[in-house]
Amino acid sequence: MRRILRYVAGRLLLTIPMIFVLVSLIFVILRIMPGDPVSVMLGEHALPEYLAQKKHELGLDKPIAAQYLDYLGQLAKGDLGKSMNTEERVGPVILEKLPATLELTFFGLAVCLAIGIPLGVRAARRRRSGQDFGIRLYANVVYCIPVFWMGLMLQLIFSLWFGVFPIAGRTGSRVIVSDFDVTGLYVIDTLMHGDLEALGDVLWHLALPAITLGVTLSGIFVRLTRANMLDALKADYVLASRARGIAEGKVVYGHALKNALIPIVTMLGLQFSALLAGAILTETTFSWPGMGRLLLERIYNRDYPVIQGVIIIYALIVSVVSLIVDLLYAIIDPRVKL
Amino acid sequence: MPETAAASILEIDELSIAYPISIGTVRAVDRLSLSVRKGEVLGIVGESGCGKSTLGLSILKLLKAPGRITSGEIRFKGRDGIERDILAMGERELLSLRGRDIAMIFQSPLTSLDPLMSVRKHFIETMRAHESGISEKEAVARAGDILVDLGIDRSRLDEFPYQLSGGMRQRIMIGLGLILNPEILLADEPTTALDVIVEAGFTELLLKLKRQYDLTVLLISHNLGLVAEIADRIAVMYGGRLVELAPVGDIFDSPLHPYTRGLMDCVPNILLDQKELLAMPGSPPDLVDQGPGCPFAPRCPKAMEVCSSKDPALLERPGSGGLARSVACWLYEGEA
Amino acid sequence: MNGNKDAAGGTRAKYSPASGIARLIGAFSAGARRYRIEWWILVAGIAIVLFIAIMTAFPGFFTHYDPNDQNAGPQLTAPTLAHPFGTDNLQRDVAARVVYGAQTILGVAFAAALLSAIVGIPLGLISGFAGNWLDKLLSLVMDSVYSFPGLILAISFAAMLGPGVVNITLAVSVVYIPTYFRLVRGQTLQIKQELYVEAAGAIGARRSTILAKYVFPNVIATVVVVFSLNIADAIMTEAALSYIGLGLPAGVPDWGMDLSMGKKFLPSGVWWMITYPGLMIMILALGFTMLGEGLSEILNPRLQEY
Numbered sequence: 001m002r003r004i005l006r007y008v009a010g011r012l013l014l015t016i017p018m019i020f021v022l023v024s025l026i027f028v029i030l031r032i033m034p035g036d037p038v039s040v041m042l043g044e045h046a047l048p049e050y051l052a053q054k055k056h057e058l059g060l061d062k063p064i065a066a067q068y069l070d071y072l073g074q075l076a077k078g079d080l081g082k083s084m085n086t087e088e089r090v091g092p093v094i095l096e097k098l099p100a101t102l103e104l105t106f107f108g109l110a111v112c113l114a115i116g117i118p119l120g121v122r123a124a125r126r127r128r129s130g131q132d133f134g135i136r137l138y139a140n141v142v143y144c145i146p147v148f149w150m151g152l153m154l155q156l157i158f159s160l161w162f163g164v165f166p167i168a169g170r171t172g173s174r175v176i177v178s179d180f181d182v183t184g185l186y187v188i189d190t191l192m193h194g195d196l197e198a199l200g201d202v203l204w205h206l207a208l209p210a211i212t213l214g215v216t217l218s219g220i221f222v223r224l225t226r227a228n229m230l231d232a233l234k235a236d237y238v239l240a241s242r243a244r245g246i247a248e249g250k251v252v253y254g255h256a257l258k259n260a261l262i263p264i265v266t267m268l269g270l271q272f273s274a275l276l277a278g279a280i281l282t283e284t285t286f287s288w289p290g291m292g293r294l295l296l297e298r299i300y301n302r303d304y305p306v307i308q309g310v311i312i313i314y315a316l317i318v319s320v321v322s323l324i325v326d327l328l329y330a331i332i333d334p335r336v337k338l
Numbered sequence: 339m340p341e342t343a344a345a346s347i348l349e350i351d352e353l354s355i356a357y358p359i360s361i362g363t364v365r366a367v368d369r370l371s372l373s374v375r376k377g378e379v380l381g382i383v384g385e386s387g388c389g390k391s392t393l394g395l396s397i398l399k400l401l402k403a404p405g406r407i408t409s410g411e412i413r414f415k416g417r418d419g420i421e422r423d424i425l426a427m428g429e430r431e432l433l434s435l436r437g438r439d440i441a442m443i444f445q446s447p448l449t450s451l452d453p454l455m456s457v458r459k460h461f462i463e464t465m466r467a468h469e470s471g472i473s474e475k476e477a478v479a480r481a482g483d484i485l486v487d488l489g490i491d492r493s494r495l496d497e498f499p500y501q502l503s504g505g506m507r508q509r510i511m512i513g514l515g516l517i518l519n520p521e522i523l524l525a526d527e528p529t530t531a532l533d534v535i536v537e538a539g540f541t542e543l544l545l546k547l548k549r550q551y552d553l554t555v556l557l558i559s560h561n562l563g564l565v566a567e568i569a570d571r572i573a574v575m576y577g578g579r580l581v582e583l584a585p586v587g588d589i590f591d592s593p594l595h596p597y598t599r600g601l602m603d604c605v606p607n608i609l610l611d612q613k614e615l616l617a618m619p620g621s622p623p624d625l626v627d628q629g630p631g632c633p634f635a636p637r638c639p640k641a642m643e644v645c646s647s648k649d650p651a652l653l654e655r656p657g658s659g660g661l662a663r664s665v666a667c668w669l670y671e672g673e674a
Numbered sequence: 675m676n677g678n679k680d681a682a683g684g685t686r687a688k689y690s691p692a693s694g695i696a697r698l699i700g701a702f703s704a705g706a707r708r709y710r711i712e713w714w715i716l717v718a719g720i721a722i723v724l725f726i727a728i729m730t731a732f733p734g735f736f737t738h739y740d741p742n743d744q745n746a747g748p749q750l751t752a753p754t755l756a757h758p759f760g761t762d763n764l765q766r767d768v769a770a771r772v773v774y775g776a777q778t779i780l781g782v783a784f785a786a787a788l789l790s791a792i793v794g795i796p797l798g799l800i801s802g803f804a805g806n807w808l809d810k811l812l813s814l815v816m817d818s819v820y821s822f823p824g825l826i827l828a829i830s831f832a833a834m835l836g837p838g839v840v841n842i843t844l845a846v847s848v849v850y851i852p853t854y855f856r857l858v859r860g861q862t863l864q865i866k867q868e869l870y871v872e873a874a875g876a877i878g879a880r881r882s883t884i885l886a887k888y889v890f891p892n893v894i895a896t897v898v899v900v901f902s903l904n905i906a907d908a909i910m911t912e913a914a915l916s917y918i919g920l921g922l923p924a925g926v927p928d929w930g931m932d933l934s935m936g937k938k939f940l941p942s943g944v945w946w947m948i949t950y951p952g953l954m955i956m957i958l959a960l961g962f963t964m965l966g967e968g969l970s971e972i973l974n975p976r977l978q979e980y
Contacts, residue, residue, distance in 0.1 A: 017814060017818070018814075018817075018818040018821070018822075021814065021815055021818040021819075022818055022819070022822060025819075026830055029830075029831070029834055030830075030834055133711060140960070140963060140964070140967070141956075141960060143963070144906065144910070144956050144959035144960040144963055145956050146910055146913055146914065146917075146952060146955050146956065146959075147914075148914065148917050148933065149933060149948070149952030149953075149955060149956065152933065152936070152937060152940065152948045152952065153948070153949070153952065155940060156940060156945050156948065156949075160940065160941070160943060160945075167941065235449060236444060236446050236449040236450045237449060237450055237451055237452045237453075239400065239444065239450075240442075240443075240444055240450040240451070240511070240514075241452070241463075242400055242436070243398055243400060243436055243437065243441070243442040243444075244436060244437035244441070244464045244467065244514060244515075245432075245433045245434065245435070245436035245437035245438060245464075245467050245468060246433075246437075246463060246464070246467050247433060247467065248429075250463075250467075254463075255452050255455075258452075258454055259452070259453065259454060270821065273821060273822060273823040273824070274823065276823045276826070277823040277824060277825035277826060278825075280825060280826065280829070280918075281825070281914055281917065281918075284917070284918060285937070295826070295829065296829070296918060299829065299830070299833040299920075300833075307830065311826070311830065314822070314823060314826055315822060318821060318822060318823070322821070332454065333453075333454060334453075334454065334456075334498045334500070335453060335498070335500045
């Protein structure tokens with residue numbers, strides 16, 4: 001157990017350089033670029049004295065290097081700063097929106113895998129058949145569908161024309177969120193609260209956004225699964241298992257797929273970034289109150305601290321996911337030692 | 339072993355296997371007929387590409403597309419005395435046959451075990467596939483017993499393939515093959531991937547197990563030396579066909595088919611003062627759309643005109659010890 | 675990628691332009707003879723790209739409306755013969771916006787891909803070849819950017835740079851620089867170890883010569899494939915950026931922007947404003963993807979999966 005903890009700690013430490021690079025990049029460019037937050041805040045017609053004063057207050061008149069070092073020092077203390085617009089602390093602001101994004105991304109991933117892996121297995125088992133080509137066609141086409149367009153079309157068809165799903169939002173008007181809100185992850189919250197009606201409403205609202213996200217990214221997993229399954233099915237242990245009279249189903253799913261999952265799980269880490277990116281567009285389309293929309297709002301206002309904070313959180317999420325993937329890898333494959 | 343006492347346990351009858359590829363059809367096995375006697379060790383030898391491995395796979399109907407069995411029957415007569423054509427069996431029957439009546443072990447122990455499963459899981463899975471009600475305790479006990487028989491410590495059950503040596507993995511494969519007490523053990527190039535020292539132990543082990551489990555063994559190999567050590571009879575394949583079948587002594591002392599003779603000549607003899615290594619001229623036959631005639635004709639030092647135009651039939655000849663032998667060669671046509 | 679293992683260290687790289695074209699033509703006709711599905715994919719890809727290219731070059735062929743003309747027809751009408759894709763809320767002809775929008779999106783995507791390649795490839799070559807602290811530093815930066823959700827970076831850059839065609843091109847291109855960097859660096863590292871490069875060094879060829887003559891040509895084939903796939907990706911990114919509103923000024927017809935406008939009218943049942951621009955994005959991205967995949971099959975054919 002201790003070895004695992006040490007491994008985790010070591011990995012988390014490794015994420016620091018990555019975050020460092022990203023934050024520095026954003027920090028510098030934010031400040032070099034034209035357009036400054038103070039004018040946005042006070043309006044274009046504000047008097048120069050006020051502008052200067054506000055600038056001084058926010059520390060924006062110091063040289064960039066100094067601002068940079070200040071920020072780094074701040075980060076080291078775990079302080080993400082205060083929003084320039086609203087004076088709120090950045091941390092809580094982001095934390096409020098984080099669960100929505102996490103929930104959406106998680107369910108999107110679930111849909112993605114639920115579609116991608118079985119289709120990939122089927123295509124591999126019946127390679128060069130009509131089904132195989134059809135599935136590969138699906139994978140290629142779906143990859144090229146813009147996430148937001150998919151969302152819009154689903155809204156058009158299923159919300160507008162068929163009226164089966166809600167068009168936007170996380171919850172309906174009849175559900176009072178504050179009744180069950182604990183973690184911000186509504187599916188868990190409603191379950192914990194025992195409120196099945198609210199759970200139904202939450203899932204109903206999750207449906208279209210999760211499907212949007214999941215389907216567009218499933219193409220990659222179909223191809224990945226298919227390729228790895230083809231390799232796995234050629235393996236000697238597959239033939240040896242069949243020779244011992246093991247049923248085909250067990251051979252394919254118990255042996256081949258399990259082995260094929262290893263490289264798939266590895267890819268999961270990278271694909272999670274694509275999921276996060278897609279989530280932003282999905283949030284915009286479905287008016288989902290997550291970090292993506294927060295980022296977009298604050299970008300218009302040039303709210304530096306929030307923008308930087310959001311980027312840091314995204315980087316952290318990517319790192320944690322990558323870490324989880326590696327741990328999963330070690331669990332599945334006995335050859336891997338942490 | 340007197341011929342009358344041994345009954346036939348497996349009969350391959352006019353088996354033909356083809357692979358359609360983009361430039362034609364490869365006839366991997368061509369009208370092969372062979373009778374395997376109960377309790378014998380039959381060696382099937384030939385060079386790479388002669389079709390012996392394809393033959394082996396087809397016995398358990400493990401051939402995968404695009405390979406197709408185009409004709410023939412493989413009749414198996416087990417302990418129950420009923421003779422069934424394996425090639426006509428349905429899925430359920432096949433699953434029962436594989437592993438329980440006929441077991442097959444393969445060339446590459448390195449990759450023939452699922453790297454994600456422990457040894458004990460392999461055994462439990464195999465046993466549960468055939469005796470679904472078996473308890474884990476009993477399964478593990480039996481697995482442990484057979485490991486001991488094979489000279490492996492029981493504690494190894496909890497290890498994973500990557501922790502075992504090649505020789506050990508091969509023995510585990512054998513264990514998995516024998517755990518259900520099959521009647522026939524089919525070994526396809528079992529020692530090719532192992533070093534010679536391990537190989538030496540293998541033949542000893544195989545003979546011991548054969549006695550212990552009352553097995554009939556089909557040993558497929560391109561290694562004549564290995565086969566010579568334990569086989570009772572040897573079947574020589576070339577170009578997808580059976581060219582000679584004889585008791586092991588006859589094959590080495592008086593090979594009839596020119597190809598077999600060539601094989602014997604090729605093996606360097608440490609006792610002789612050889613200046614040169616002999617080899618057979620020419621290269622293996624192109625199996626795509628073979629024309630009529632003997633496949634060895636282009637390379638045969640004794641080739642006659644008829645050899646390139648008509649297929650030789652399999653002729654019976656008297657062998658040593660009153661046993662029968664057969665050879666497919668025009669040289670012996672017409673001899674009584 | 676195979677290097678050319680010529681006996682005496684090799685004097686000709688495998689993929690000179692002339693031989694490359696010859697191989698392409700040869701593979702093309704061979705594929706045609708066999709009617710393999712991968713060949714059809716390449717053909718489809720080329721067809722789509724060609725079609726869009728023609729549409730970009732000769733928009734007048736396809737529509738006689740001006741995409742910015744706010745008097746083209748009545749407001750928000752569904753598709754009719756006069757307006758095959760309908761009209762939008764500013765009384766503009768949607769079909770015209772679709773046709774002219776191709777110029778925008780293709781231009782930006784192509785330019786961005788080109789820019790990424792121009793920056794990423796040399797950096798990859800240098801980094802892979804140098805192999806010292808420079809390599810480690812560049813790799814760290816590139817890997818950090820690569821593993822981070824690209825769109826978020828593009829959004830940040832686009833937001834900071836402000837609207838404008840040039841700016842959005844820059845924003846999109848930043849995301850793909852690591853792709854080329856990693857690809858080229860990997861290939862360089864591999865080729866660096868090949869014997870003929872060692873041999874060339876032994877006879878005193880300058881490092882830049884080695885790079886240009888041996889390393890570079892072998893890398894080019896893979897780069898071409900990646901370039902095509904890159905364009906497909908860049909198309910999607912550009913559309914995403916303008917969908918969010920970070921893209922182009924109002925006067926430029928852009929599919930992504932049209933989608934975001936159409937979104938507002940969706941609840942009222944206006945389906946034509948979002949359907950067609952989105953469909954075009956997908957078709958264009960598909961075209962380049964198929965082109966890239968088809969090329970990949972020809973240049974690096976996978977072994978038959980039997």
